[in-house]
Amino acid sequence: MGLDPKPTRSVGFAEVSSQGARQPIVRDVAVECPIAIEINGIGYAVMMASPADIEDFAAGFALSERIVEAVGDLVAIDSHAIDGGMILRITVAAHCLPRVFDRVRHRVSESSCGLCGIENLEQALRPLPVVTEHSLADHAAIFRALDGLRAHQPLSRATGAVHAAALVGADGTIRLAREDVGRHNAFDKLIGAMARGGLAWGGGFALLSARCSYELVEKAALAGCPMLVTISAPTNLAIERARDAGLRLIVLARSDSLLDCGD
Known part of the structure; x- marks a missing residue:
């Protein structure tokens, strides 16, 4: 039997209060499953992700990994549910294959936080393109988007266990959003959905x-994003990479305050 592609699953729990009262409840939990990614028949990576918006994920992943330069380089995307997970088969244009072989040779696992050798270190910190587009959004637009984000997070409202990535207009209106158990995956899904739909920043x-x-800064720069806003704090490397790429970075964006790394 293959994987149920639904991104949530109902699970029974015993709810215990601070006074010791106990009662059975059922609530939705987020589904997290391994997705084995093959590119032109080559095993590339296994990602833990939500089984939703898979074609968007495939397109965004290929763009963020620098396997393809444009969505037109994607020839086909096929996904198949299997026992315990999913296989995602991506076919890219022939001229992209050297990049696939190079990335497979140098690939660093996102889950290990370990680097082996100078070549891998150089691959992990490859130069980023300079962001040429400028965001027209002011701080008021950011607060407007923060207020409206929850309405675009159905999985988060149901489970409380997934991340969201949203495309926001200059006036603070949320134009598109994607969710996933992984923050990187959510952003890949957004980037892929934008590319497949012909949407610009x-x-x-x-x-x-x-x-x-x-990694999120790099995805933003590669996607030509003019400004990246995150709800939580940055790392020092994220700030440095954003400045090198000319990417405006807003962090710790909450309903009542934010930190502008450009000020």
Whole structure:
């Protein structure tokens, strides 16, 4: 039997109060499953993700990994549910294959936090393109987007266990959002959905319900995002990489305050 592709599952719990009262309850939990990614038949990576918006995830992942330069380089995307997970088969244009072989040779696992050798270190901190577009959004637009984000988080409202990535217009209106148990995956899904739908940043920005790691900064820069806003704190490397790429970075964005790394 293959994986149920629904992103939530109902599970029974025993709810215990501070006074010791106990009662059975049923609530939705987020589904997290391994997705084995193959590119032109080559095993590339296994990611833990939510089994939703898989084609968007495939497109965004290929773009963020620098396997393809444009969505037009994606020839086909096929996903298949299997016991315990999913296989995601991506076919890219022939001219992209050297990048696939190079990335497989140098690939660093996101889950290990370990680097082996100078070549891998250089791959982990590859130069980023300079962001040329500027966001037209002011701080009021950011607070407006923060107020509206929850309405675009159905999985988070149901489970409380997933991240969101949103495309926000210059006026603070949320134009598109994607969710996933992984913050990187949510952003890949947003980037992929934008690429597949022909959507541009339009002077807006990306809003992420996550801490700001350097990987998210890199995804933003590669996607040409003019401003990245995250709800939680950044790492020093995220700040440094954003400044190197000319990416405006807003962090610890809450309903009553934010930190502008450009000020």
